[in-house]
Amino acid sequence: xxxxxxxxxxxxxxxxxxxxxxxxxxxxxxxxxxxxxxxxxxxxxxxxxxxxxxxxxxxxxxxxxxxxxxxxxxxxxxxxxxxxxxxxxxxxxxxxxxxxxxxxxxxxxxxxxxxxxxxxxxxxxxxxxxxxxxxxxxxxxxxxxxxxxxxxxxxxxxxxxxxxxxxxxxxxxxxxxxxxxxxxxxxxxxxxxxxxxxxxxxx
Numbered sequence: 001x002x003x004x005x006x007x008x009x010x011x012x013x014x015x016x017x018x019x020x021x022x023x024x025x026x027x028x029x030x031x032x033x034x035x036x037x038x039x040x041x042x043x044x045x046x047x048x049x050x051x052x053x054x055x056x057x058x059x060x061x062x063x064x065x066x067x068x069x070x071x072x073x074x075x076x077x078x079x080x081x082x083x084x085x086x087x088x089x090x091x092x093x094x095x096x097x098x099x100x101x102x103x104x105x106x107x108x109x110x111x112x113x114x115x116x117x118x119x120x121x122x123x124x125x126x127x128x129x130x131x132x133x134x135x136x137x138x139x140x141x142x143x144x145x146x147x148x149x150x151x152x153x154x155x156x157x158x159x160x161x162x163x164x165x166x167x168x169x170x171x172x173x174x175x176x177x178x179x180x181x182x183x184x185x186x187x188x189x190x191x192x193x194x195x196x197x198x199x200x201x202x203x
Contacts, residue, residue: 001103002199003110005126007117009161010154011143013177013184014132018113020188027107029098031114031122034091039064048086053079074160088120096125108199118170119162130191131171133164134178 006021006028008014018028038045040063049057049064057069073079095112102110117123134142136158143154168174173191177184 001099001107001110002128002195003099003112003126004195005117005123005129006111006113006132007115007129007167008132008177009115009139009164009167010157011139011146012132012134012164013142014113014115016177016181016184017130017132017175017188018111020185021111021192024192026109026111027102028111028113029095031091031095031112031116034094035087036066038087038090038094039066039069042090045086045090049083052082052086074156084120088122092122092125109195116161118167123170128172128195129170130173130175131164131167132175132177133168134176136164138178139164 004021004026006014006018008017018030022028039049046058046062046064049069053069053072057065057072059065069083073083099110099112112122112126114120114122117126117129123129139158140151140154143149143157144151147154149157175184175187175191
């Protein structure tokens, strides 16, 4: 099985690319959804987070309040690292389990959709990396148009994710999503055909 690590940045259009891959029949394992699941129902993860950050991050139903947790770690580098040390190993474990289950069914490809793929070192778990890229100015404009955030807030979130220009240098495939939907799809079709060809020769 070949695993694509799909990443990008806020406002880059990574979700659009993930949806396109799903339409090709490729299973997409979403790291954000995995984290959400852990914060809702993984008792070990929840207890570790409460021990680390206090019971005030809990909802009345015993789930983690993501907003409260986010505020605790957003501007605190040390707190963010403590959070990651608890959550990331479990995310990798669950996504590896999902991938193994897919492999057992004979699935040839899967996608790991991970916004912070390079920042968390998860690129070592995938076979190749696809980066969805747009110029920085366009990225800011798209997020401002989509989300109720100030420019300062947008730039802070982008800084937390790392530069798309740096990510594209480390990618196997770069999808330039700054043009039309048709132009993006054309790049995706080309990259997908090349991947199918590569897989055929390696079988």
